[in-house]
Amino acid sequence: MKTSLRALTQFLIIAIGAALALAGSASAAQKTAFKVGYSIYVGFMPMGYMKESGILKKWADKYGIEIEMMPINDYVGSINQFISGDLDAVGVAGMDALTMPAAGGVDTSIFLITDYSNGNDVLMSKSATSVADLKGKDVYLVEYSVSHYLLNRALVMNGLSGVGEVKTVNISDADIAAAYLSNADIQNAAAWKPMTADMIAGSPETKVLFDSSEIPGEIMDVFIGNTQVLKDNPAFGKALTGAWYEALAAIKAGGDTAKPVNDYMASALGTDQAGLKTQIDTTFFFYTPAEAATFLSDAKTGTIMDDIRKFSFDRGLFGQGATSVDAIGIELADGTVLGDPANVKLRIDASYAKLGADGGL
Structure with a gap:
């Protein structure tokens, strides 16, 4: 979806x-x-x-x-x-x-x-502790989807200008969970449930930086x-x-x-x-x-x-x-x-x- x-x-x-x-x-x-x-x-x-x-x-x-x-x-x-x-x-x-x-x-x-979505869509990271920390970093997501929109809103609401401040890397919704869990080079990602639940549960170091409950409706x-x-x-x-x-x-x-x-x-x-x-x-x-x-x-x-x-x-x-x-x-x-x-x-x-x-x- x-x-x-x-x-x-x-x-x-x-x-x-x-x-x-x-x-x-x-x-x-x-x-x-x-x-x-x-x-x-x-x-x-x-x-x-x-x-x-x-x-x-x-x-x-x-x-x-x-x-x-x-x-x-x-x-x-x-x-x-x-x-x-x-x-x-x-x-x-x-x-x-x-x-x-x-x-x-x-x-x-x-x-x-x-x-x-009231928390189903999530921006997460294995290493960043805040949205601002993502500046200049790669973020894996389904480009031009609502994950891309979520990322943009998160960046703007946390003092950055938008998605131009990061490098988005396109990945399919079918692949993102497995890739995030198996590839140490993938540090930052945005996706939605049920994938995000697996990504967070399978990566103890992951921190949720932003989710859709912060932009209700x-x-x-x-x-x-x-x-x-x-x-x-x-x-x-x-x-x-x-x-x-x-x-x-x-x-x-x-x-x-x-x-x-x-x-x-x-x-x-x-x-x-x-x-x-x-x-x-x-x-x-x-x-x-x-x-x-x-x-x-x-x-x-x-x-x-x-x-x-x-x-x-x-x-x-x-x-x-x-x-x-x-x-x-x-x-x-x-x-x-x-x-x-x-x-x-x-x-x-x-x-x-x-x-x-x-x-x-």
Whole structure:
């Protein structure tokens, strides 16, 4: 999860830019069958339980539609499928919604926020005792991912100018834990759970320098949909949102009510209940639609999106044709726009959460 790469973004923009422009302008039209993809990450795992338990089918039947829920091992691949139109919705990190489909020309809406990282994402070191000590040092991470964003925020918040003060070394999320534990030359790294838990446990000298609990709300996990698909098919957004909050209510209830959800999530994540708890404890779930609606509509969320777009542009993630941070418009929940109002490609849509909060689903 969370591996947004500049090279892939550029490829998508060049290879299918024309097709995306056509898709963005064409009406999606009403449909009755939908496909949703998600990656293996704690914030998305209730989606699998919704399918296995029958909750998803119940809500889809309520609206007379069908929703196919699919776990996808390749996170970037799942976003590719969304961009090409093979998925109607997909789970992503909020930053990736901007730097991949939106930057590639797909009019994209964040219509369901699942959680934000509240300690899952970590900057760590075997030798440094403070973030400032990293100046001039190598830091291993998945470049242009939320780990890169976390590093930048950590440096700025600790008196440095940003990622230009260190040397980032790209490494895949599949390799970073083993490399950190086996290679003495790798002293500093940024990653997310479950890798970080293994990295810290397996390296007693490791010190956590900074984690995402220090930037609450900034590393958010969301489900995005094609704006036109949602506009033409509001039943899809309503059914998925309703099913999601029914599953989340079970988790929040705890005890016997939560047990089947937790058992499913632990198994799907390849861990036990203790391992699941360590991930949930550092994940801030929006357990009710009212909480989600409040967050999506908050002025602070606009500030977060502003920080994300500035970082993304500075790292070249808007594509070669983008000459300004304002090249891509981001419409906030209150209708205000960051960037170019004539080129809005990412929208914060709190309407489904508000419906749920008002009992309208």
